[in-house]
Amino acid sequence: MAIPGAEAGLTPITAIALVGALGVGAQYIAWRMQLPAIVLMLVAGIVAGPVTGLLDPARDIGPLVAPIVSLAVAIILFEGGLTLNRHKLRDAAKGVRRLVFIGAPLGWLSSALALHYGAGLGWATSAVFGGIMIVTGPTVIAPLLRQARLARRPAALLQWEAIVNDPIGALAAVLAFEVVIVRHTATTAGDAAQELILGIVLATVLGLAAGYGVAMAFKRGLVPEYMKVPVLFVVLVGVFALSDAGLHESGLLAVTIMGVVIANAELPSYVEIRRFKEHATVLLVSGVFILLAASLDFAMLERLNWRAALFIGLVIGVARPLTVVISLIGTGLPWREKLLIALTGPRGVVLVAVAGLFGERLAAVGIEDGALVAPLAFALVAVTVVLHGFTLKPVAQLLGLAGSDAPGVLLVGATGWSTALAEALQKAGVLVMLTDSNRGRLRNARQLGLPTFFGDVLSEAAEHNLELAQYVRLVALTDNDAYNTLVTTDLAPEYGRDNVFQLARAKEGQARHALPATLGGRVFAQGRSFDELQALTRAGWEFRTTTLSAEYDFEKWRAERPDALLVTAIYPKGELRFPREDSSLKGGEGVQLLYFSAPKPKPQGQA
Structure with a gap:
């Protein structure tokens, strides 16, 4: 009408x-x-x-x-x-x-x-x-x-x-x-x-x-x-x-x-x-x-x-x-x-x-x-x-040709810390892919049965061989801050700027090294740099997961682990959140918390 x-x-x-x-x-x-x-x-x-x-x-x-x-x-x-x-x-x-x-x-x-x-x-x-x-x-x-x-x-x-x-x-x-x-x-x-x-x-x-x-x-x-x-x-x-x-x-x-x-x-x-x-x-x-x-x-x-x-x-x-x-x-x-x-x-x-x-x-x-x-x-x-x-x-x-319903994560840079993160994400049911241009760095990941891609993630080979539609988040984790910034800047239009992350740059706080907001991705691992994470890894820190419930909520988890580094929260429908800080996270029943923490103290009397 x-x-x-x-x-x-x-x-x-x-x-x-x-x-x-x-x-x-x-x-x-x-x-x-x-x-x-x-x-x-x-x-x-x-x-x-x-x-x-x-x-x-x-x-x-x-x-x-x-x-x-x-x-x-x-x-x-x-x-x-x-x-x-x-x-x-x-x-x-x-x-x-x-x-x-x-x-x-x-x-x-x-x-x-x-x-x-x-x-x-x-x-x-x-x-x-x-x-x-x-x-x-x-x-x-x-x-x-x-x-x-x-x-x-x-x-x-x-x-x-x-x-x-x-x-x-x-x-x-x-x-x-x-x-x-x-x-x-x-x-x-x-x-x-x-x-x-x-x-x-x-x-x-x-x-x-x-x-x-x-x-x-x-x-x-x-x-x-x-x-x-x-x-x-x-x-x-x-x-x-x-x-x-x-x-x-x-x-x-x-x-x-x-x-x-x-x-x-x-x-x-x-x-x-x-x-x-x-x-x-x-x-x-x-x-x-x-x-x-x-x-x-x-x-x-x-x-x-x-x-x-x-x-x-x-x-x-x-x-x-x-x-x-x-x-x-x-x-x-x-x-x-x-x-x-x-x-x-x-x-x-x-x-x-x-x-x-x-x-x-x-x-x-x-x-x-x-x-x-x-x-x-x-x-x-x-x-x-x-x-x-x-x-x-x-x-x-x-016909048996449907991929995983869970949104995946593309991790750029195969280091000891990122490989451990990829393994933890996979065990938590998250589709993950680890990429690196150095074949030797991927050896440990392949031995762990992790999906890997050998090559530069910015290359045409990656565009042709990686099904990017399966991955809704990209995280740059290499030891090269400039390369991390390049990857997240270049692929931001593909993934959306809210879905690309990188480790904090070592000299980010210094005025002469500060970059404009148009470059780089969002903060990952709550602002830790590559060197800081490597130091924690050498100190024996490791990844763990905890599932929240009505009785055991986020506040109780944080009270028990005040020093733990919360990396991501995995929601029941597969949605991932990479919090910049704890206050930005909404916990709830069934949410899995993936965090990096110090080794558990050994009972007294054990060597």
Whole structure:
């Protein structure tokens, strides 16, 4: 039911502010409630748009809607290109390469067939929409994997497939779209071929030139550090506009190629660029999704009859499983892992954003069923996200491919103290991983049966071989204070700044050695330094655990052990707390206290 007075509309500024609030707000609530963000954004957009009439993009923002969506999709596709690094593809497992080189074209074909024979769309629309359906939703897969905690290999396959196929699906859709548009706008077949070739050549040349130009300028220091992101953004918009002026929508191809070139240029400032693309994508993806959801017409949704349900059933039950099974033939993967991957194919915001834009363009050139692309995309995304969001973990458990439910801890630096801590955490039921770049330091941990990783935690090898989604806390425990600060600073965006910890620096209290709050992690072991902990270890201190109860609470424990160093509290549901001091800890029944304390005094008369 529409809100009374909503017909008057909002001002453009108010409407854009509302779009931002709904999009980012939905993502924040989804993060707090551990729900797929896309579902909440879908609900928010539909409620604000067709249900209440509060937001009508065509009415409130007017002619700016189309260019805003086009530019946002261009930046989203550029971000997809930035994820396609040849080193990552080369280092990816054999199964990932199969899912990319065989699965992508096969998925394009099977999706187009499902659209044509299931949804009843024409071949032109099916080819365009089928291309973008290759993307399995990198923005959706990551939170689903964190929630389901799959075993490492199937989780890695699903994650890498989503990352690598993101730009490939976009390229497939763009190329198919160019062919369709040229065929419907050119007067003869010769003109169509000429216009298509010229447009693709122009987009490719612009994308390559801009990518290499930006990379060389950044490498040679021609652009100051503080201007790199603004320059990149302006060049991106300029390339999109120039290419689009030559051939309508070829700008999408140009910016995708530009992103691929920059991703493979090995820029030292790539971290800043990556942060920019991550922040921009969160804002733009949520904004585009809200705009498209608010623009939905219930009359158009009513056109989605039983054929839409047939199409979704074919995609989930036939196209996806068939693509995965054929692609993974000969990889040696167990059938359980193949089955889990075949049954997992959520689509995300990128699909809706790109498909919605292309659907409007197809309808504008006279292809009537292009108007069905947006509602079909919304329906497919809603069904797959809800389906996999609620079934992925149970299915993985049924197949024996679910990881531990307990959140894990990644310990960086294998010393005597950290190895003893890892052993104590493992005995307390906490998933733990101990890493070090010195193989000899890991020898004792391996003899104790502790999971270890040999290598630098900041290396690409660690990114590829460690399933970081299983570890919600990172603690830097090496004897090098500078390295601890580097690790926690670099990985803070990955884990969240509240979840990275390090030992206190030896000279932290001195003004000339003090670091700004933006560097380093939170205090661990209640502010003890490496040297202090090593001294306690040499004095015979050791780790112990105590479980609190109604009769034996935290105050009684502390009264009995006034000198004990409380390291962590493990709550009944597996939540970990690393207290800065005792006052920051909330004890309770069933809470395990892991602490470091002096050896128990021997009874009198014993040697």
